[in-house]
Amino acid sequence: MAALNLTTLNLPHLPPNSHNVHIAVLKEIRNAEHLRSQLLAGNDDYEYAFIDASNIISTKHILVAVFKALRGVVEGSDGGPGGLRTRNVHSEIVFSLSPNNNISESFTRFGIVDKTRNLIAIKVEVLTADRTTPTTSLSADAVRQFLATTVEFGESLPFTDEALYGVSDLETVQQRYKYLAINKEVGVVGKAGIKGRQGKKKSADVAQNTSGIGDAQKQKWGEGGEDIQKDLEVWVIGAMVMKIVG
Amino acid sequence: MVGSCMTFSDLEILAALSIRSLPWGGGNLMFPTLKYVYLLHTPSSPPPPAPPITITMSDPTPIKTLIKQGAEAHLYRTTFLTPSHPALLKHRPSKAYRHPILDARLTKHRCLSEARLLVRMRRELDRSRIISVGERGGGGVTVPAVYFVDEARGEIYMEWITGQTLREVLDQALLHTTPLTSSPPACPSTQQDLLYLMTRIGSAIAAMHAVHVIHGDLTTSNIMIRAPPPGAPGDGELVLIDFGLGAVSASDEDMAVDLYVLERAFISTHPRAEEMFKEVLVGYEKGMGKKGAQVMRRLAEVRFRGRKRSMLG
Ligand SMILES: Nc1ncnc2c1ncn2[C@@H]1O[C@H](COP(=O)(O)OP(=O)(O)O)[C@@H](O)[C@H]1O
Ligand SMILES: [Mg+2]
Numbered sequence: 001m002a003a004l005n006l007t008t009l010n011l012p013h014l015p016p017n018s019h020n021v022h023i024a025v026l027k028e029i030r031n032a033e034h035l036r037s038q039l040l041a042g043n044d045d046y047e048y049a050f051i052d053a054s055n056i057i058s059t060k061h062i063l064v065a066v067f068k069a070l071r072g073v074v075e076g077s078d079g080g081p082g083g084l085r086t087r088n089v090h091s092e093i094v095f096s097l098s099p100n101n102n103i104s105e106s107f108t109r110f111g112i113v114d115k116t117r118n119l120i121a122i123k124v125e126v127l128t129a130d131r132t133t134p135t136t137s138l139s140a141d142a143v144r145q146f147l148a149t150t151v152e153f154g155e156s157l158p159f160t161d162e163a164l165y166g167v168s169d170l171e172t173v174q175q176r177y178k179y180l181a182i183n184k185e186v187g188v189v190g191k192a193g194i195k196g197r198q199g200k201k202k203s204a205d206v207a208q209n210t211s212g213i214g215d216a217q218k219q220k221w222g223e224g225g226e227d228i229q230k231d232l233e234v235w236v237i238g239a240m241v242m243k244i245v246g
Numbered sequence: 247m248v249g250s251c252m253t254f255s256d257l258e259i260l261a262a263l264s265i266r267s268l269p270w271g272g273g274n275l276m277f278p279t280l281k282y283v284y285l286l287h288t289p290s291s292p293p294p295p296a297p298p299i300t301i302t303m304s305d306p307t308p309i310k311t312l313i314k315q316g317a318e319a320h321l322y323r324t325t326f327l328t329p330s331h332p333a334l335l336k337h338r339p340s341k342a343y344r345h346p347i348l349d350a351r352l353t354k355h356r357c358l359s360e361a362r363l364l365v366r367m368r369r370e371l372d373r374s375r376i377i378s379v380g381e382r383g384g385g386g387v388t389v390p391a392v393y394f395v396d397e398a399r400g401e402i403y404m405e406w407i408t409g410q411t412l413r414e415v416l417d418q419a420l421l422h423t424t425p426l427t428s429s430p431p432a433c434p435s436t437q438q439d440l441l442y443l444m445t446r447i448g449s450a451i452a453a454m455h456a457v458h459v460i461h462g463d464l465t466t467s468n469i470m471i472r473a474p475p476p477g478a479p480g481d482g483e484l485v486l487i488d489f490g491l492g493a494v495s496a497s498d499e500d501m502a503v504d505l506y507v508l509e510r511a512f513i514s515t516h517p518r519a520e521e522m523f524k525e526v527l528v529g530y531e532k533g534m535g536k537k538g539a540q541v542m543r544r545l546a547e548v549r550f551r552g553r554k555r556s557m558l559g
Contacts, residue, residue, distance in 0.1 A: 011327060012324075012325055012327070012329070013324075013326075013403075060327060063327045064327070064393065064394065067327065068394070071396060231369075231372040234368060234372070234391040235368070235372070237392070237393060238361075238364070238365030238368065238369075238392045241392060241393070241394055241395055242358075242361055242362055242365050242392070242395065244362065244365055
């Protein structure tokens with residue numbers, strides 16, 4: 001069994017110890033068709049949020065979707081608002097990525113498709129009232145073992161912005177969230193972004209970005225690329241949270 | 247399959263400890279790089295497969311500090327998604343004196359309408375060229391990024407703005423006769439700086455109106471000046487906040503009323519603030535281009551109506 005990076009985390013602003021989220025980023029997968037068919041067949045073992053990584057720009061992008069879905073199940077269960085629009089928390093994560101309310105479209109756009117090469121696999125364990133794992137099959141080890149034996153992948157990447165940036169397709173992201181179209185109105189995205197941008201360049205967040213993604217972003221967008229990438233992330237998160245794109 | 251392994255709670259504590267000790271990220275929009283705790287699981291039986299790595303990140307109980315309590319909303323400083331990422335939580339609690347159904351509807355409406363306007367405006371301002379206001383460079387205009395909305399609960403999570411409100415800046419600048427010994431980062435130190443700030447505010451409002459957004463409650467507490475990062479040259483970015491009463495409109499009248507509301511807010515702050523507001527209008531008219539004069543004429547009418555109304559009592 002190949003080595004597999006699995007990130008396990010808790011998100012704030014949910015009841016403490018109410019859940020664990022397990023995330024793996026798997027590069028160059030070879031059996032997307034199989035995974036998708038099992039998912040469609042309703043095989044419970046395959047109940048994961050399987051996301052095509054080309055649609056994703058950052059860890060926050062993913063985490064906002066997970067948070068949104070979890071607010072539905074975890075908060076909904078203790079009487080508060082919430083509830084799911086789709087079958088389960090995993091399909092809800094995929095739907096949460098969508099900038100509109102079309103559920104079936106959200107699966108074909110953001111979920112795994114037959115030609116998916118790079119995969120983000122997410123398993124959520126919702127813990128019971130006594131805050132213990134409901135079944136051992138959901139523990140981190142079980143998730144790791146399942147993914148390692150079921151997904152045929154080339155490489156397991158860590159769940160970091162750098163790794164996701166490497167497998168994301170910014171053109172696709174812009175299409176999905178209708179961002180390129182908007183930028184086209186004012187000209188080439190890079191240039192439009194850079195022109196009036198002197199004021200923003202010195203903002204705190206730019207100085208903060210020490211992750212080394214900067215160089216890659218510059219290559220993609222030209223000078224000032226980090227700012228454009230950030231604008232895109234802000235829009236993507238706002239659009240998916242508000243379901244604002246028709 | 248897995249031999250010696252820490253329990254999950256150990257992991258959580260480890261993660262929490264290492265994460266808690268991190269300083270706040272400051273006024274960043276972009277989320278800082280995630281911090282992880284790595285734990286190697288050592289396999290118990292040979293032959294050893296490559297060791298899988300578990301990364302745990304956790305913040306079960308984020309700190310939530312009440313910073314302001316207005317008539318409409320409670321404002322908290324907190325974190326979002328990761329412990330090192332600061333955020334503002336704006337919560338509109340239910341009001342006991344309102345009919346419960348009406349109350350829930352009103353809360354939901356204000357919440358969604360504010361968040362929607364913020365998201366749209368942020369995009370419009372990002373793509374518009376009116377980003378750098380003023381010839382000194384620096385100090386564009388924006389609105390907080392929206393992170394999450396729970397309209398049923400009346401919550402908006404948004405970008406934390408490190409800086410001061412215009413109200414705070416004016417209070418410091420106009421109420422203190424002696425110069426401050428240690429002026430806060432966003433506070434202009436000279437009269438000239440203060441006047442320049444006013445023109446920039448005018449341009450910022452023009453930028454908002456140019457994308458057809460009406461604020462609806464334009465007061466000096468609803469304009470923030472972001473503190474520039476230490477050592478960075480240029481002026482702090484202007485950030486327009488509190489769009490709960492905002493609307494989309496291109497009408498001169500609506501724009502003029504925005505300006506009128508702000509003018510009243512200025513005048514009620516300090517007598518000298520009136521002369522400051524003239525600079526706001528200069529910046530506004532310049533920023534608005536052709537439409538500027540039209541809105542100015544409307545403003546005169548709105549003022550006149552306002553006076554008449556107050557005379558009639
Ligand atoms: N994003 C933010 N970052 C930092 N402080 C904020 C932010 N939004 C609001 N504040 C502070 O909270 C105050 C009230 O927020 P506001 O949205 O105007 O609520 P209200 O409807 O109660 O006026 C503001 O005047 C400002 O001091
Ligand atoms: Mg306010």
